[in-house]
Amino acid sequence: MRRDIFQAIADPTRRAIIALLALQAMTPNAIAENFHTTRQAVSKHLRILTECELVKQEQQGREIYYSLELQKLKEVDNWLSQYRKLWETRFNQLDNVLSTIKKQKK
Amino acid sequence: MRRDIFQAIADPTRRAIIALLALQAMTPNAIAENFHTTRQAVSKHLRILTECELVKQEQQGREIYYSLELQKLKEVDNWLSQYRKLWETRFNQLDNVLSTIKKQKK
């Protein structure tokens, strides 16, 4: 099963869960109260987030507190960083690249 | 049809296409040569990338050059930035948050 962080953050509900957990650790029930879906659906999202290690569990009696593994988000940041350099320097130079190709063809 | 940038970058093939286009503008045929899929499959990916404005087309005769809209990647960067602050400062303080909750329950 393909389970990487990019797929995990692709879903808007999961991004919302991430936003909630960034504030504080929460139980599945507490999280579900913030959405218009069933608790079970949230549970499935939490499973996906856990599988790619974006979230970790901490059992406490019969409750399970989920918290965000912020470090994991760095993976996205690392991927982005290769392009960040480009958009900081190149910005509108892509048109130049295209022009160059056009000239080469002539 | 849901078509946002997070969904666009979720697919590994599309991320690879993005990486290629970051180097230079390319035609669908040229892009497809780098993958083990048909040109049509690449064409569908390009359609998705175009729809969420991560990529732009430039017709040139019967060829179409696709190039990367780097600025669009900033949207991911913006989303990340709210968490970047946290992982820079909080790092391992999530355990503290959890401890606090535990104490409150007692």
Add this chain to the structure above:
DNA sequence: TATATTTGCAACCAGTTGGTTTCATAAGCA
């Protein structure tokens, strides 16, 4: 003009996704 090339689009298909309902398990509580 006839032919080849480049491309997008439609139709189809198997696998995945996100949701639901139902159920089992384990922990707290009367």
Add this chain to the structure above:
DNA sequence: TGCTTATGAAACCAACTGGTTGCAAATATA
């Protein structure tokens, strides 16, 4: 010891995804 609560897992389902093949349109080339 029952009853309630919190949770995960399984079965099912409609919609979406990523892939394919086949085709039509437009441009280049002989």
